[in-house]
Amino acid sequence: xxxxNERELVERCRRGDEGAFQELVDxxxxxxxALIARTVQDRSRAxxxxxxxxxxxxxxxxxxxxxxxxxxxxxxIVANVCLQDQTRPAAGREIVSLDDDGARGRVTVSTPDRRxxxxxxxxxxxxxxxxxxxxxxxxxxxxxxxxxxxxxxxxAMQLPLGTVKTQLYRAKxxxxxxxxxxxx
Amino acid sequence: MFCDEVLDAIEAIAxxxxxxxxxxxxxxxxxxxxxAALGDARELERMLRARPVPRTSSQFTSRxxxxxxxxxxxxxxxxxxxxxxxxxxxxxxxxxxxxxxxxRSGLTAISNDAVDLFSTAFVTLARRIAPSVPLYxxxxxxxxxxxxxWWWAERDATL
Numbered sequence: 184x185x186x187x188n189e190r191e192l193v194e195r196c197r198r199g200d201e202g203a204f205q206e207l208v209d210x211x212x213x214x215x216x217a218l219i220a221r222t223v224q225d226r227s228r229a230x231x232x233x234x235x236x237x238x239x240x241x242x243x244x245x246x247x248x249x250x251x252x253x254x255x256x257x258x259x260i261v262a263n264v265c266l267q268d269q270t271r272p273a274a275g276r277e278i279v280s281l282d283d284d285g286a287r288g289r290v291t292v293s294t295p296d297r298r299x300x301x302x303x304x305x306x307x308x309x310x311x312x313x314x315x316x317x318x319x320x321x322x323x324x325x326x327x328x329x330x331x332x333x334x335x336x337x338x339a340m341q342l343p344l345g346t347v348k349t350q351l352y353r354a355k356x357x358x359x360x361x362x363x364x365x366x367x
Numbered sequence: 368m369f370c371d372e373v374l375d376a377i378e379a380i381a382x383x384x385x386x387x388x389x390x391x392x393x394x395x396x397x398x399x400x401x402x403a404a405l406g407d408a409r410e411l412e413r414m415l416r417a418r419p420v421p422r423t424s425s426q427f428t429s430r431x432x433x434x435x436x437x438x439x440x441x442x443x444x445x446x447x448x449x450x451x452x453x454x455x456x457x458x459x460x461x462x463x464x465x466x467x468x469x470x471r472s473g474l475t476a477i478s479n480d481a482v483d484l485f486s487t488a489f490v491t492l493a494r495r496i497a498p499s500v501p502l503y504x505x506x507x508x509x510x511x512x513x514x515x516x517w518w519w520a521e522r523d524a525t526l
Contacts, residue, residue, distance in 0.1 A: 201432070204432075204435065205428060205432055208427075208428050208431050208432065209428055212423050212427055212428060212431070213420070213422060213423060216421060216422070216423040216427070217420045217421050217422075220421035221418070221421065226421070229421070230423070230424065230427065230430075233423070233427070233431075234427075234430065234431045234434050237431045237434075237435065238434060238435060238438055241435050241438070241439075242438075304414065305414065305417075305418070308411075308414055308415075308418070323415065327415045327416055327418060328420065348379070348384065351378075352378035352379055352382075355378045355381075355382075355408065355411060355412075355415075356377075356378055358411055359378075359404070359407050359408055359411050362407075362411065363407070
């Protein structure tokens with residue numbers, strides 16, 4: 184049912200129906216934005232890139248043949264936009280270091296201040312993710328968004344399923360090493 | 368079984384993509400380092416799943432649609448410009464073609480006579496009109512002033 188609606192929506196967009204395109208933006212904006220915001224970790228930059236994704240969707244819809252699912256095609260555009268953004272000069276881009284806030288001891292997650300520790304740990308996690316290579320960051324961002332399966336990622340990245348899994352495991356291995364003291 | 372072999376599979380086991388077989392399970396029970404690595408990997412898995420999902424601002428759709436409209440307008444302008452340029456080139460080509468045709472068929476001599484005739488007529492007309500120029504200028508100024516006042520009044524009425 185959803186696939187039929189999706190096809191209808193794409194057809195209406197192709198005919199130049201602005202309302203249909205607005206519906207498409209509303210339907211996918213949270214997914215696209217979350218994916219980009221998790222990858223670039225800068226809200227205003229993420230919003231700008233998310234708009235860029237929808238511009239490319241608008242330009243590309245006449246050439247979308249419907250062989251892949253619309254969401255897969257959108258992931259592919261998101262991946263291209265994020266990876267292209269990483270190749271641009273890093274003017275104004277924040278360089279995050281795990282030691283930005285000085286050397287800290289081990290985080291113990293079983294104390295009464297667990298919520299605070301969790302927040303601190305989450306902050307360390309975000310900083311650790313920022314140190315990953317761009318394509319690893321994108322994989323981690325996408326895989327842990329609700330509903331994004333390995334198969335969707337493989338289609339979107341145009342990589343074999345096994346490669347996607349291996350790269351994801353390597354990304355997590357790097358993260359585990361970066362957070363070694365905090366996770367214990 | 369070596370630690371390296373188990374450590375390579377730790378992320379897959381923590382993600383639930385791989386169920387450890389007997390040898391791996393035995394190793395994990397007997398090796399505290401690998402068991403700790405699995406614990407860390409599971410904790411990382413939990414944290415990644417619990418990562419908050421960033422949400423768009425409330426104006427995201429309207430901003431995006433405005434950007435789409437701007438981009439479409441720009442591309443239409445570009446197309447219009449290209450179309451106008453093409454039309455201009457076609458007109459130029461037609462004029463050049465006609466001129467070449469006239470030149471080859473000897474019609475340019477006739478057209479030179481026609482140009483002379485028109486220029487003589489224009490000079491005669493200018494000489495006759497010259498004494499009345501102040502009158503025409505005054506009338507034109509009055510007309511322009513009246514049109515200006517009308518435009519100003521209409522503009523105020525629509526605001």
